[in-house]
Every structure is written in structure tokens, then in C-alpha cells.
Amino acid sequence: MKYSKLFGKTVREAKKEMTAKSHQLLYTGGFIRELSAGRYEFLPLGFRVWKKLVNVIDEEMEAISSQRFSIPILQPMEFWAKSNRDKAWGKSLMKIKDRTGAEFALSATGEGVVTEMVAGTNPTYKDLPVIVHQFIIKLRDEKRARGGLLRTREFVMKDAYSFHDTEEDFMNTYDDFYKAYSRICERIGLNYYACIADSGPLGGDYCHEFQIPCDAGEDHIVKCEKCDYAVNVEKAEFVRKEVNKKEEMKEYKMADLPEKVQKIKDLMKHYDMPAEMFIKNVLYKTLDGKKLIIATVTGDLDVNSVKLAKAVGEDELEIGEDVDLKSIGSKTGYLHSWGYDEHKDRIIYVVDEGITKTRNLYGGYKTATQDPLNVNYGRDFEADIVADIAEPYDGAICGKCRGVLKLIRSIEWGHIFKYDHFYTKHHDGFFTDRDGQKKLMYMGAYGIGIGRSLATVVETHHDDKGISWPISVAPYKVHLVSLGEDKAVNKKALSLYEEIEKAGIEILWDDRIDVSAGVKFNDADLIGIPIRLIVSEKSLGKGGIEMKLRKNKESEIIKADNLLEVLREKITQLEDELIPKK
RNA sequence: CGGGGUGUAGUUCAGUGGCUAGAACGCUCGCUUUGGGAGCGAGAGGUCGCCGGUUCAAGUCCGGCCGCCCCGACCA
Secondary structure (H helix, E strand, O other): OEHHHOOOOOOOOOOOOOOOHHHHHHHHOOOEEEEEOOEEEEOHHHHHHHHHHHHHHHHHHHHOOOEEOOOOOEEEHHHHHHOOHHHHHHHHOOEEEOOOOOEEEEOOOOHHHHHHHHHOOOOEOOOOOEEEEEEEEEEOOOOOOEOHHHEOOEEEEEEEEEEEOOHHHHHHHHHHHHHHHHHHHHHOOOOOEEEEEOOOOOOOOOEEEEEEEOOOOOEEEEEEOOOOOEEEOOOOOEEOOOOOOOOOOOOOEEEEOOOOOOOHHHHHHHHOOOHHHEEEEEEEEEOOOOOEEEEEEEOOOOEOHHHHHHHHOOOOEEEOOHHHHHHOOOOOOOOOOOOOHHHOOOEEEEEEHHHHOOOOEEOOOOOOOEEEEOEOEOOOEOOOEEEOOEOOOOOOEEOOOOOEEEEEEEEEEEEEEEEEOHHHHHOOOEEEOOOOOEEEOEEEEEEEEHHHHHHHHHHHOEEOOEEOOOOOOOOOOEEEEEOOOOHHHHHHHHHHHHHHHHOOOOEEEEOOOOOOHHHHHHHHHHHOOOEEEEEOHHHHHOOOEEEEEOOOOOEEEEOHHHHHHHHHHHHHHHHHHHOOOO
């Protein structure tokens, strides 16, 4: 491709509202444009990268015997209603009516349709497992799109589904996907953690998220520095500090406390005690607003709403608002850990396990002028539920090995899901077993967002000059830059371009003769093609062509006669660097 | 959906109620230049987000609507 003919050129400046580095670089480099919030156009350069990602993923799916298929974007609403997923998705699920008034959901995910498609073939145990994948557009009316391609309302996802006769067979496939995902990460240059995560209401006792450490990410995971434990904060097990455990229980009493002492920070100062000695209460409510949950943790911790929801058996919880506090006669800063007896039917008291491990706590029943001292769980109050509801923090003690947990910000790049019977139960997902009986299939689902993958690669492969693509997904392998108007130089460049292209090596030639060397180099740095060839009077004077890798500072002069050989060697070398030798 | 911000040339942005709305970059033409965002000259390019109001006069003030971004709660 000649750069002069490439549709979509570089631009000098990103919009100031583009805060994610990948967003800025993909925009200025001429890879993407925005149509409306969270909906992006891929320019030819961006689409080439997109296509490479799809190819790598497809190859790895085929390698574990997944078969590519495709389903429509419009899915009859009944598929969503059967498992009540239409309500669970709420406004995020987009809907449309056809001319007869029939309602369709716009493909937000495909479990329902795929389950019935497979069940419709009337499978027997001999047909299982069925493993299929597709690359299809997902439409989700996200509350907030952000970070360019990191989170969009419209994106192509590789979604795969597997159906099995037994849990054991499912686990084998789950493991295959785990390995395939790991391999995809390696091939496209992503450092990942396969994290245990909560699977929420969709069956399954766990699932794995493939998380890429990156400051632009929205997720938080913790990773143990000693053992392999890598886990989403919503599921992380960590050891509570055992404060005062040996101390005797002291006498419970109410102590005077100035009204302005409200926050944990104020209390620490007032009593000169560490945060973990205080009781902190946070109000949550169920989505229907019928139940209030008082979550109690020690003052050094925060409540994790996913953990809390799981503890009380809800899919999701909301933070309680002022009106909710008022409805039980409380207000901000004065929520009690016990004692709302007249609202007993509406309130669930949940205490973090850390509370039960600490002697002689402060607080938990603050009034306008007083607050209790020497509060002990079991003696002075009891909750309906004791559970792990706290968010782990950087430096917390690993629940698996007592090592130190590190808190890492990350991008959720991919997700593998164990559904058990959740969808097959709702969609008549039966197969005929050896004994002739109809049984429910075991099911799993596995997703990777293509646009997000693209953004994630940029987030993790750039410097202050621009992108530096891993060779596996680079839009072109070689960027030929010819300098100046000199006839000999440009004739040479043309012949090299034709030779390389003919050899089947993807090449972009910056053939512009009316721009300065500086512009060309800066554009090349920005676009980030891994191998750069420079032809100029200077390089010809040195008897050859200059070759420079995007990721390196130094360049070398190579002879024109074995150019193709050198290029092929370089490409193989760069590919090999991505995949660690086992 | 709550909080904060923003909307003016292709792009990034200036613009105190007052003349024909500006700059830089980019673009077009000519000449010079060509190893890290070149120089000179000439030129094209605007529904100041939309609707309404106040005013002799509105890009500027007021109201409403819309778009977009950021921070929080949810997800590949």
C-alpha cells in the first residue's frame, strides 16, 4: 500500500477529551474515528489490525476443535424472556420492532438462541460435545461508554459456546479454552492474569477472567506475590487482621463523643486508635427497594457490593440513599449495626468476618452525643449473616498462602464462563443419554471483545512517540520510508516496494515526496509498524538500505540483494519473541 | 442514572454584548527545501450544537432541548 493512497491519514492532535492513551493514538494514527458515543468507525489501518486479531483468535479456536458459525443480530424477545434475562439486562438490552409489531432484542449476547439452536438438532451423547464460536456484533446500551475502544456500545465479540453430557467433559473443554485464551494473549503480546471471578447469578460456582494489568483498565484484581492466586477483588479471599484477640472482653459502655467526630478519620484522631478498631456501617438495598442491608466492617475496610450481594443471595444491590436511611430513622454517619427492631422485616444485618475477630471495638451505635466502647460481636450484638463482604486492599494477607496481595488495575480482556444448567434449564437444552433418557446439557460460554483487544494491545505497546505493534497484529509488517525528491532514491524505493509486495510481505510505503523527513519519521513512529526500511541518498551512499525496528533505537544497513531473506528472518524472530519457549 | 465539564473552520483552540468571527496546524497553487513535525508568497474553507427569549445590537446574557467527555454504580 502506498501511504499517499491510504484512506485515513495521521492527524497532529487528539481531542483533549480523549484521555485513554490507546484512544489518542488510534485516533491520531488514523486507525479509528468516532461516529457517536461508544460507536466507532474502523479506518483501513484499524481494520487491518482488527482482521489480524480475528484471525489469531479464530486459529486458536479451531485448534481446540471449536467450529465457526453465525447467528442473526435480531433475536425474538421470547428467547430473553424465558430465562428472565430481559429484566436482568434492563435498559442495556436494546429492542426493536418489525413491521408486524413483533419485538426483537438486538444481539447483546447469544446464549438463549445458541442453546435452542443446539437443542433443536436433537443431540445425543454421541453428538456431544458441541463447541462453536462466532465473530458477531454485540449491541449493548451501556450506561457509560469510555476510553475509546476500551468500552463501547457496539463491538464485535468472539463468543463461543460449548455443550456437554457431563460436568467432567465440560471441565476438559473449559480447560481447553483456558489454554487457548492464554495462547492468544501470548500471540498478540498481552501479559495476562487468569483470575478467578464471581459468576453472579448465572449458575457456575466460578469463572475466569483474563485480566491485563493496565492503568487504563476499569477492573481491580489482586495477585499474590508468593503463590499463584490471582483473583478479582469481588471474590478475593484475604486474612482479616486479628486485633486484640487475646485481650479480655471489657465492659460495654456508652461514651460521650462530640458530634463533629463522624468519619473514621475523625475517630482515629479522637481516640488515637487505628482504623481497624472502629465499626463502620454501610447501607445497601435490593433493586426492588424492599429490603435494606446494613453491612458492617471494621473501619480499615470497604464493603464490596458483589460479595455482599452474594452473601444475601441477591443478583445485585444498590447503595442506600438518604431517603432509605431516613425511612428507618437514621442519617449519614449514624447508621447502627443493630437495634432497628421496628423495621426488623425490612432489614438484613450482615457482618464481615473481620468484625468477629476483633475484641473491644469502638462504635456501631452512634447517637448525637455518644458512641459505645468495648463492643464485642456475639456478646453485644449479632447479625443475620456473617460473611466475607470486604474489599481486599493492597498489601492484604493472601487467604491461600499468607503471602502479600498486590492490588492491580486491569482490563478485563476475556472471560470464560461455567454456566452449569442455567441456560439449558430455561431453553430446553436436552440431549439423549446412553440410557435413553433426556437430560440437560452442561454449558459454558467464552468471550473476547475484538475492539477492546485492539485498545488493550495499544495500551500495553506504546511509547511517547506512538504505537509499537506486536508483529502478529501489526497492520503491515514493513514500513518503507523514502526520503527526498531524488530520482534514484525513489526509483530504488519503488523497486523495493514492488519486490517486497510481490514476495507476499505486507508493506506500507510512505511514497510522499512533498513532506519532510521529520514528518515521515514521526508518522512512522505513530503508526507503529514493527520493521522500518529507509531509503535515501544517505543510505544508498552507504551501499544499501537502512533497517530499524520500531521498538529499538539503533538501525543497521543491509544490502539490497538479500533483503527478502533478512526481512523474513526478522519477521520470524519478532514472532518467536512473542511466544515464550516452553 | 447521580456529580463535574464541554460544544466556534477539516483538526486543536482563542474570542470583554458593538464594525465583515480569529490563530495555529492541516488543505490547494507557485517557487525554494528534504535524516526527526521546513521557508516565502497566494488562496479556499464557518448554520458559532438546536429552538426560543432579553436587547437598538447575541458566538457572548437568560430558558429549554440535544450532543460529547470525565468521575462513580454495571460489563468483553
